[in-house]
Every structure is written in C-alpha cells, then in structure tokens.
Amino acid sequence: MRMRPTALFGAALLTTAAATAACGGASGTASSAAFDPKTCQGGTLTVLNQGGLSKFDPATLYTSGGGALPSLVYRTLTTRQRVAGEGGFKPVPDLATDLGRPSDGARTWTYTLKDGLKFDDGSPITAKDVKYGIERSFSPDLPGGAPYLHDWLVGGADYKGPYKGGELKSIETPDDKTIVFRLRAPHGDFPYLATATQFAPVPKAKDTGTKYQNAPVSSGPYKVEKYETGKTLKLVRNPHWSRSVDGQRLACPDRIEVTAGLDRSVINQRLVSSAGADARAITTDASVGPEQLARLDSDPALAKRVARGVFGETKYLAFDVTKKPFDDIRVRQAIAYAINRQSVVNAVGGSALAAPATTFLPEGKAFGQQPYDHFPAGESGNPAKAKELLAQAGHAGGLKIELSFPNTDGEGYGPKVAAAVQDALKQAGVTVEQKPLGEEDYRTLVGKPATQPALTLQSWGADWPAGGPFLIPIFDGRQILKDGGNFNLAQLNDPAVNKEIDQINTLTDPAQAAPRWGALDAEIGKKALLVPLYHPKTVVLAGKDVKNTYVDQWRGWYDVASVSVK
Amino acid sequence: MTALVDAAAVPGAAPRERRVWRRLRGDRAALAGLAIVAVMIVVALAAPLLTRLEGQDPTTFHSGLLDSARGGVPTGALGGISGEHWLGVEPGTGRDVFARVVHGARVSLGVAFGATVLEMLFGVVIGLGAGLGGGRADAVLSRLIELSLAFPPFLLALALMAIVPQSVPRPLLLAAVISLVSWGNVARVTRAQALSLRTREYVDAARLSGAGPARIAVREILPGLTTPLLVLAALKAPINMVQEAGLSFLGAGVRPPTPSWGQMLSSATTWFRTDPMYVLVPGGLLFLTLLAFTLFADGVRKAADPRWSARA
DSSP states (O other): HHHHHHHHHHHHHHHHHHHHHHSSSSSSTOOOOOOOOGOOSSEEEEEEOOOOOSSSTTTTTTSSSOSSHHHHHHHSEHHHHHHHSSGGGHHHHHHHHSEEETTTTTTTEEBBBBOOOOOSSSSSHHHHHHHHHHHHHTTSEEESSHHHHHHHHHHTTTTHHHHHHOOTTEEEEEEEEEEEEEEEOOOHHHHHHSSSSGSSSOOGGOOOGGGGGGGOOSSSSEEEEEEEEETTTEEEETTTGGGGGGGSSSOOSSSEEOOOSSOHHHHHHHHHHHGGGGGGGSSOOOOOOOHHHHHHOOHHHHHEEEEOOOOOEEEEEEEOOTTTTTTHHHHHHHHHOOOOOOHHHHHHOOTEEEOOOSSOSSSSSGGTTTOOOOOTTTTTHHHHHHHHHHHHOOOOTTTEEEEESSOOOOTSSHHHHHHHHHHHHHTTTOOOEEEEEEEHHHHHHHTTTTTSSEEEEEEEOSSSSSSSHHHHHHOOOOGTTTTTOOOOTOOOHHHHHHHHHHHHHHHOOOOHHHHHHHHHHHHHTTTEEEEEEEEOOEOOOOOOTTTOOOOOOTTSSSSSTTBBBO | OOOHHHHHHHHHHHHHHHHHHHHHHHHHHHHHHHHHHHHHHHHHHTTHHHHHHHHHHHHOGGGGGEEEETTSEEHHHHHHHOSSSSOOOOOOOOBBBBHHHHHHHHHHHHHEEEEEEHHHHHHHHHHHHHHHHHHHHHHHHHHHHHHHHHOHHHHHHHHHHHHSSSOOOHHHHHHHHHHHHHHHHHHHHHHHHHHHHSSHHHHHHHHHTTOOOHHHIIIHHHHHHHHHHHHHHHHHHHHHHHHHHHHHHHTOSOOOTTHHHHHHHHHHHHGTOHHHHHHHHHHHHHHHHHHHHHHHHHHHHHHHHHHHHHHO
C-alpha cells in the first residue's frame, strides 16, 4: 500500500507535459503525439479486468496464443504475430529460431532455441527448461491446460508429470539448444500449439509446485512483483530481457498493474471517464456493453478510443441426434429454418457486438471458412418452411421441446439468447420450455453423453486460428468422451469425416489445410447437427492516454505487449 | 348462554370497525391510495383484455423496431412509443413494454397479496396457539417465533428460492417463501393480543359455559383481533411486494419470459442512460403502487389507533 502514492505521483509527473498541452490546444490531438516504438518506454499501465487472475501458473493456464497477460511473463517456443490485421493470425518463432521443423510426416517436430536467452535471474534458458515446463503440466496437481499435449505426445495419455512419473521420453533434448517432440499421429498444427503457456521454460531448481505461480521465473519482458489470486497482478521490468532477443513484444510501459474482479459496466464507465490513472488504463476482458454503444455514436472523442475486433468463436444450438425428436433430420432442419438470427443478434447487443452465423467455422481466411447457408432462414427466420418440414416429420400439430442453457448471460449464450430462440420457434409452432442451469451443473451434465440434454445452447472458441481445433473436438467420432469433458454433442461418428480429419492433420502448410477444413465444415453442415447462431465481436475502450491500441486478430482483445502509455 | 356471550363480544367490536371506516373516509391520502391500488388490481385482472385491446402480447419479439447498430435500443423517441406500442418496446428484444407491465402487475400484486394472506394465516395460527395454549406450548412456539425473527428474511428467501426445484410454479413458490420468512411479526402481535384478551370477562364466561379452546379462539378471541390484523396486513402487503421485486431483480423470482416488475427493473438498470423510458415505466409503477399501499396502510393504522382519536 505504501508503494501506491509514490507510483501515482511518478506517473502523474510523466504526463504533466501532455496534459497541459491538451488543455491549451485542441483537445485530443495535442496530447497524442504519434506513437514511436523507439521512444514508447515508460509509465504505468493499468489493466481493469472482470476475471482472469484465478491462476497464473504456466502449467495450469488455458490460453489461446499464450494469453494477454501471461505472454508478458512467459515466452514460448512460438508466439502469435504482434501486428494489427490478418497478419495477427500467424504464429511466429519466439524462443525458437523457426516455427519448428517437421519430419516423419509431421509426427516429429524439432526446435532450436535462439542465442542469448535468459531468465529474470540472469541464468540461461535451455531446452531442458522448456521440456520440464511441459512435463510439469502433466502433473495431476497442476490441471487446467488445454488437452492437446496429453493427446498428441507419445505416452502423453499415461504420463503423470515429473513429480511422480520421471521424464517424458517423447520429448528429447539432445543438447541445450535443441528440443524434439515425438507425436502419436501427424499434427501439422504443432507450431500453433507451441504458443501455449505450457511451452514456457521452467527451471527445475525453482519449481515450487502449486506455489510456483506466486513467484514464477520470468522469461519475458516483465516479472511478477506481486500476485494475489483473483485480485491483483503487478508486473515490473525484467532486467535480463531486451528487444534484441525478442522481436515480438514492444513492452513499452515500465509497470503494469492489473486489477481483476471488477464489474463490466464499472470497467467501461471508468474507461469512459478516464480520470487519474484510468487515463492510462485498458481492459483485456471487458467488452463495451450494448447500453454504451449508443453513447459511442454520439461522442466522437469517445469513438476514437474504441478498438473493434473479432475472436474466432461461434455460438450455436447443439442437437443430440441420438435423442428424440432430433434423430429426425427434418426436425433439425425445421429448427434451422425457423431461427430468427436478427433477434438473437439484438439479444446479445446488436450488430456491433455480433454477426449472424450460418457456418460453424468463424469468418477469416485462417479458419478456411467457406460461406454456406444450407437452410436459409433469411434475416428473421422462415417459419413457413419450418412448419412444412415438421408436418412431413409427423409433427403437424406442433412440437414441444426443452432447451438447456447456462443461467447467466455473461458468456453470450444464456437466458437472453434462449428467449430469442424460444420466440423464433414459437412462430413455427414449436413450444420451447426453458431449462436454465447453473454454470457448474451445465458443464457436468453436457459433458457426459449419458446425461447430456437433447438441445443445448453452446459456444466454441478457437484454441488457435485454424479449422482443426474448431472441427476436431466437435465432429471427430473418436473424440466422444463417455466419462465427461465431451464436446462432440451430436455424437457424430462418421468414418468419412474421421478419415478426412486425419488427412488434413498431416498437412504442415496452413494455406493448404485451411480450404480443406472449410470444405469439411460445409459438408458436415448438410447434416444439420447444429444451428450456428452468431459470431461475437469485441468492442473495447481504452483510456485517453493509451497509444498503439489495436485488437489482435488471434485473440480478439488488446495486445498488452504493444500498447504504450507515454 | 352462548348467544349472550356472543352479544357481549360483537357489540364491542362492531362499533370500533365502523368508527375506523368512518375516520378512514375522512382521510383523503388514504382514499387516494386505496383508489390507486384498486386501479392496479383491475389492470392486473384485466391484463389479457388490455393487451388484446392494444394488439400485442408480452412475449413476442419485434426485432424490426430496434436499432441493431446501436446496441439494440428501440428506434424512435421515448423508447419507441407508438400507436401500436403504447409504452414503447424493450431494448434488445423489442417486446411490448405495456403488455409486459400489465402482465407483470399480475405477478407483483398476486404474489404480494398471496404472501400476505399466507403470512397472516401462519402468524395467526401460531400466535393464537402460543397466546392461548400457555405453558409449554407458549414456550415452544415463542422460541419458534423468535427463531423466525432472528433470520435475515431476504437472504433466507433467496436461499429457499435457489434450492427449490425449477418445476414448482414460481409465483406460488414466491408467495409461500415470502410468507414463510416473514410470519414472525404477525405471530408476535397475535400472541400479545390473545394474551390480553384471554383474561377478559366474556372469555372467562365462555370458558365457564363449557366452550372448547378452538371455539374460544375462533369465536371469542379472533373477532377482537380483526382490526390490528387488518392494519398489519395493510402494512405487510407493500413490504411483500418489495420482497418479490427484490427476488425477481436478483433473478430468483419468476422464470422468463413471464414478466414481473422487479425483473424488468433488473434488466433496465444498464439502460438508464440510453433508454430512460424503459427504466421509468416499471420503476414508476412500482413506486406509485408502493406509495399508494403505504398511504392506505398508514390511514388504516391511524384510524384504528385510539391515541390518534384522542388527539384529534
């Protein structure tokens, strides 16, 4: 607490010049001298968040592309390219010299570390540290990461981590600079996976198990000064990091102070007013709400502080096709025809925050999306066509179904969307009974095929920007998990689909794989296993003194490594 | 014998009630309150008729009436008020606000009245049991009353609403839960009154003439309790309405798409800047009804208070 006034005072001094200039000249333009990466260093950046600080161990974090805050502390073999626009979809080398060299038909991946890499205590980063970091993510004490490593690495399914299980033989480190991964099957997407925090080096001597997150060893531009679970994270510069060994992170602010546990509307209200330290604040998880959008329209100064972007994500209605009445494709098609996407989009905040979806893959070249609309419902649904199909299926007198969904609206597939779906289906003679469930219950019930409700609202986001992590967990028949954690809710097990997935996995060139994923999506779409509803969009505000704000394409949020507050 | 005892009890009570009503008639604020409450009740009862007259219903979406690019606020002034939508439409969905508030009135008033009736029932039965039972029964029931008063009522209600399965009809459940957490006061007042009445001569007379405890409670004690209980009920109804609004506001009330005022207010809070009309309608109605209830209850209390008459 004693640190705080000093920090505020220091920050205030730094911006005095800019503030006086702003008062004298035309406001807005005078204070925003053009951003220059060479002179952007300095100041304290405040990050105001709703959540995201419940854990900070690189083994337990589940991130896409290494996350917003974790990737400031943990460097990984590869990372997402830090540029605005489509280039942001690409993985680039981080600790490694390249994206990895595949051999044995993409079953083996070899990486070489760059020269001069150091931890925050000055000791060199070796391939063994990277291997150890991955190994500890297999420990049952440190759960939570993405499941891919367990699934892909040879022996990964049975390995229990270094505390009990010794070493994982499928990761080899022939010397301090080289690391080799041996996979059970070809995986052309390995360079994307290597952006995850599990690929961050952890020195074995400094590993304190579950307590490691309180004082992790940094390989990135910042190190942890203070971490309080769920509340605060304070980052200061890591003296052993420099831009000469890291081509991606600009790391402009001297300090970064993150506060979590705030309400979304409070965060956006604070960013709008930009008072005191909030003028140098951003958020990495609180999108502008629908109620504020109208204000952005009427205030041009505010509109300038807004960045818009997309995270590859689809909200959809999922059928269990093994259960009645959804075993009949005509019933599923009827529901697809009846959906009123305009009312769904409005329910979640209108066209600025959501785009109607007719494909399961999100928009963007990286995903390989091929536009299709097999059951055209138009803007507001086609109840006549739906009634016709229902009559053919023997439900001329109407149909009664139950719809299960989480009982909160935070994730964008809660009660508001359910109400819009209910209203649209009513026009087609389908009576929907709402079954709101607590978040915890919902996940447990949906995750097991035996207890899974026949019709649910769902959301699927990209673990990395490619078609694979979108289609494999949802449609691969070998991914039906009977004991929980299942996402193949349609219970589809089609040998042709499985075979195509295996074939695309062998491709190491994303440009070749993408159109194949897109074609597969369009083909599966004909089966009406799910009804895509919308793709969310992000609209985020920044404080008035924050520069170089853009929404990175990979994650759909501000890239903290690029912003400046000077 | 019985006739004689009854005659002794009734003439004592009847003039008092007549006196209360006479005084109430002179209280303009209380009468205005009563009139507003009466109008609200009529509106609630006639909700389907009124919405048919308007040509709308409370659940149909009207996406075309919203400005999608501006977060789904209603197009047009004052929250989209028009000849077709008398009080505008809801942002985000386009559902008709008039249809939703009049249907919401059914929930708000229905639950408030239902809870009050149930609460009086529990309170009177337990209070009479304690006051007339005496001895061990009084000790046990009095502790029970104290126990119920010791719980924070709203938190208890919230917890009860959460654990009961979703299949139980929500308005009924709301009334039951609200009455269950707030009967303590009624029981306490009833017990105190019963204790003072049971020593009256006419009660002794009834007892000597061989009347059983149940008969004494219903025929002798209860009539003497009518006025204080009516005052209490009038005061309790608005409190119960607030409880319902609060529970619905926190998402523990009726299940969507059934509208209620508290629930509408809850979804309106974030819109107060961009669509103030949406907050004003349910908020204003809730305010007006509560004010009316309170004015009426206050009038009844004053009219029934002997000290007040002495001063007047």
